[in-house]
Amino acid sequence: MPSPTSRLRWLRAKLYSVRNGTGAAILPPNISRIALSFNYKSNNGHMGPRKFFRECLPRLKYHNPEVDMTVTRKDALEGPATLTIHFTNTPIEQELQLKKKQPTTPTIRETISTIDIDMLNRYPDDIMEELVTKTKATLYSEPPRPQELEEEAEYLAAKRQNELKEKYKLQRADRRKGKDDQLKGAILA
Incomplete structure (x- = not known):
């Protein structure tokens, strides 16, 4: 069994990789949900969405725990690969006050608009770049x-x-x- 020191070093490196890298971004508070939909198999242009799911989505969730992130993996051989961002109508100031009052209780927010990002035949970096520009998210720097x-x-x-x-x-x-x-x-x- 590895020593506690080596386990601590491994854990520290793992946490560092979750906090930093592609996908480490802080989303604005008016985003209520992110829905990811792609195929199980990486054929026909679904490799980028799969890599986005494996590499970028955990970092996004780490920096934005209040945002609901759902993933739908289809069994079809062909089809679209989309990333849907759901926005709310709650003003940002009111949203920040809600977070300060009830940090552990999730609030139900009504979606007023959505943006779809087509992920088919794209690299995870390109998908993340478009997500950041469309949501006006801020990239996290360690x-x-x-x-x-x-x-x-x-x-x-x-x-x-x-x-x-x-x-x-x-x-x-x-x-x-x-x-x-x-x-x-x-x-x-």
């Missing part, structure tokens, strides 16, 4: 790492490099020993 985390990252990189050097030295020594054994066997035979 604050700079503390100094001790930078030092730890440098230490781990140097340690990994040294481990790899040792591994390759041992492999080379084993190969030489195997060649020497083959030569001795050939000479004796």
Whole structure:
């Protein structure tokens, strides 16, 4: 079993990857729901929507837990791949006040308009870029790492490099020993 320190480092790296990257955006409060619809199979241009679902949607959900995100995966071989964004009529100031009063209770908001984004034959970065421009979302940027985390990252990189050097030295020594054994066997035979 891995040590607690290595598990903590793994968890820290995993959380960092969820917080940052493509899909890390803070949506405006007037968005009530995002609906994603695509096929199970990646044929016929559905690879981009699948990658968006796997890579970008978790980051969006992490930064926007109050937004309902539904995914519909169809079993058809062909068909559209759409991302539907539902907007509400609640003014932004009133929405912010509701969040401050009841942070744990979900509010039922009436949808007044929707925007569809066609995701067929598109890369996840392009889909995310269009989502950000159409919703006027703000991209999340991680604050700079503390100094001790930078030092730890440098230490781990140097340690990994040294481990790899040792591994390759041992492999080379084993190969030489195997060649020497083959030569001795050939000479004796």
